[in-house]
Amino acid sequence: MAGYILALDQGTTSSRAILYDDHARPIKMAQQPTTLQTPKAGFVEQDAQQIWQTQISCAHDVINQAGLLATDVTSIAITNQRESIVMWDKQTGKPLAPAIIWQDRRTANYCKTLAAESADNSMNKSVNQDINQGANHNDINNDLQYDMAAQVQRITGLRLDPYFSASKIAWLLENNPKLSVRASKGEIAVGTIDSWLIYKLTGGEHVIDLTNASRTLLFDIHKLAWSETLCDRFAIPMTILPKVLPSDGDFGKTKKGLFAKQIPIQAVLGDQQAALFGQGCLDAGMAKNTYGTGCFMLMNIGQQPKLSEHKLLTTIAWQRKISPTRPDNLSFDQILQSGKRMLQPPKKEVTYALEGSVFMAGAIIQWLRDNLGMIQQSSDVEDLARQVDSSEDVVLLPAFTGLGAPYWRSDISASITGMSRGTTKAHITRAALEAVAYQTYDVLIAMQKDSPHPLTELRVDGGAANNDLLMQFQADLLDVPVLRPRDTEITAKGAALLAGLKTGLYDESTMKASWQVDRIFEPSMSIDAREQHLDKWQRAIARSLMQI
Ligand SMILES: Nc1ncnc2c1ncn2[C@@H]1O[C@H](COP(=O)(O)OP(=O)(O)O)[C@@H](O)[C@H]1O
Numbered sequence: 343m344a345g346y347i348l349a350l351d352q353g354t355t356s357s358r359a360i361l362y363d364d365h366a367r368p369i370k371m372a373q374q375p376t377t378l379q380t381p382k383a384g385f386v387e388q389d390a391q392q393i394w395q396t397q398i399s400c401a402h403d404v405i406n407q408a409g410l411l412a413t414d415v416t417s418i419a420i421t422n423q424r425e426s427i428v429m430w431d432k433q434t435g436k437p438l439a440p441a442i443i444w445q446d447r448r449t450a451n452y453c454k455t456l457a458a459e460s461a462d463n464s465m466n467k468s469v470n471q472d473i474n475q476g477a478n479h480n481d482i483n484n485d486l487q488y489d490m491a492a493q494v495q496r497i498t499g500l501r502l503d504p505y506f507s508a509s510k511i512a513w514l515l516e517n518n519p520k521l522s523v524r525a526s527k528g529e530i531a532v533g534t535i536d537s538w539l540i541y542k543l544t545g546g547e548h549v550i551d552l553t554n555a556s557r558t559l560l561f562d563i564h565k566l567a568w569s570e571t572l573c574d575r576f577a578i579p580m581t582i583l584p585k586v587l588p589s590d591g592d593f594g595k596t597k598k599g600l601f602a603k604q605i606p607i608q609a610v611l612g613d614q615q616a617a618l619f620g621q622g623c624l625d626a627g628m629a630k631n632t633y634g635t636g637c638f639m640l641m642n643i644g645q646q647p648k649l650s651e652h653k654l655l656t657t658i659a660w661q662r663k664i665s666p667t668r669p670d671n672l673s674f675d676q677i678l679q680s681g682k683r684m685l686q687p688p689k690k691e692v693t694y695a696l697e698g699s700v701f702m703a704g705a706i707i708q709w710l711r712d713n714l715g716m717i718q719q720s721s722d723v724e725d726l727a728r729q730v731d732s733s734e735d736v737v738l739l740p741a742f743t744g745l746g747a748p749y750w751r752s753d754i755s756a757s758i759t760g761m762s763r764g765t766t767k768a769h770i771t772r773a774a775l776e777a778v779a780y781q782t783y784d785v786l787i788a789m790q791k792d793s794p795h796p797l798t799e800l801r802v803d804g805g806a807a808n809n810d811l812l813m814q815f816q817a818d819l820l821d822v823p824v825l826r827p828r829d830t831e832i833t834a835k836g837a838a839l840l841a842g843l844k845t846g847l848y849d850e851s852t853m854k855a856s857w858q859v860d861r862i863f864e865p866s867m868s869i870d871a872r873e874q875h876l877d878k879w880q881r882a883i884a885r886s887l888m889q890i
């Protein structure tokens with residue numbers, strides 16, 4: 343079978359389109375930057391039309407640059423920044439507000455108030471109904487009164503935090519009475535970035551994949567459906583939410599005239615889930631860390647949605663149709679002769695992941711570049727940091743938008759401490775890189791407590807994973823080998839692989855062959871040095887948590 347898969351990767355800082363051939367090899371990429379707006383403290387927005395325009399323009403460019411025709415493309419796969427939301431008019435498709443981006447903290451107080459609330463009786467009743475109907479809720483005692491945050495975690499696997507979509511949608515409705523009225527009349531649609539792109543690509547489908555739905559704070563990860571209880575709690579009419587499909591579902595075809603032929607959209611995954619898939623972390627216990635704008639460590643935990651006891655998230659890694667395997671010793675003829683009972687339909691299997699979300703990683707480097715002008719481009723950071731042997735006592739605590747996992751403190755701010763008269767920008771940039779690795783260390787420690795699987799290696803990807811100094815320091819801190827694949831555009835590849843496996847363009851051997859190691863960073867730091875580093879970080883964190 344021949345053909346190409348067009349993967350669309352809509353990230354926080356850019357839109358990308360990559361074409362993969364029938365061996366899942368990337369043959370061409372087009373990329374365009376997108377702009378973040380921060381109109382007020384805590385607000386982080388993007389122009390939804392710019393997201394669409396850059397994405398579709400990359401899609402056209404990459405096909406042209408590869409010298410292909412749209413007829414050569416068998417499927418589109420989409421992967422995207424998660425949690426960010428777009429609200430649009432169902433009739434005209436016009437965005438009704440700027441996209442609110444995952445980093446936005448405008449709803450911090452709202453979430454804090456909700457988190458402090460005890461669930462009222464009606465809420466309890468409703469949640470208990472959810473609990474009784476759902477098969478796999480962990481540790482549930484119906485007699486207990488749960489507070490809102492605990493209920494949110496039980497239903498969604500997430501935390502009551504402004505990071506997720508629900509409070510962003512609630513904010514838009516609350517602050518725009520007209521929108522609220524129109525929402526109740528079913529005139530508007532809301533969705534995450536995958537939904538928005540699919541709507542624009544197909545000219546009207548209002549759908550979302552399960553992994554993106556699992557980041558909204560409105561989705562029951564046990565029952566695999568929108569939670570009526572949480573939609574009520576956030577006052578979000580369920581009619582404005584998209585229809586949820588499996589990650590390898592049929593998301594519709596591109597509308598006529600967009601490409602020379604109508605191309606089916608056959609796989610959609612949130613970007614971190616796509617990276618887990620693309621890194622080949624298909625077995626429970628395998629983990630990856632993506633160093634992009636933020637840093638997201640995900641560990642495959644298999645088919646049970648175990649809730650974290652250490653402030654991590656439980657999220658849906660993917661839902662795929664799995665064809666039942668044929669009994670080894672029987673031929674298809676024998677199976678047919680023994681009756682149709684053995685020919686079961688494909689199962690839809692859900693895989694879950696534990697996740698530690700760190701809000702600022704590569705974004706710290708952007709801050710050094712754009713706000714302090716210390717470097718011209720992000721990749722310059724390594725040479726500058728190498729001008730000194732250590733960051734000495736300098737610690738950069740990157741709480742620019744609060745701290746994510748495992749602290750979840752939206753109320754603390756960023757700081758640089760430990761500077762002396764001799765401190766140079768090289769020390770500060772080195773401390774910035776170290777902060778990325780320290781945050782990952784904190785997530786890993788929480789993950790090890792939650793998971794029965796000891797981490798034996800960490801697969802890495804994302805823009806900042808190209809930084810050798812950072813990757814070596816990461817391996818030293820974690821004390822496990824860090825494996826960087828040759829192709830660090832793993833997010834797009836993960837989505838493309840899923841589409842190819844669904845359509846039969848790829849098989850398991852394509853999947854195996856597509857992951858090749860570029861470099862293994864072996865831990866080499868002495869125990870003493872490692873402890874000194876960690877001690878310096880932990881003291882800075884402790885000081886900062888006592889702020890306010
Ligand atoms: N060599 C590098 N060292 C450290 N950070 C880098 C380097 N190259 C890129 N980055 C950072 O990586 C991020 C871009 O990575 P990418 O995976 O494209 O992010 P996203 O998908 O979030 O848009 C930017 O924040 C940039 O500052």
Ligand SMILES: O=P(O)(O)OC[C@H](O)CO
Pocket residue numbers: 352353354355422423424425444612613614634635636699
């Ligand atoms: O755009 P990225 O790669 O920084 O990813 C953003 C995440 O999906 C946010 O949860």
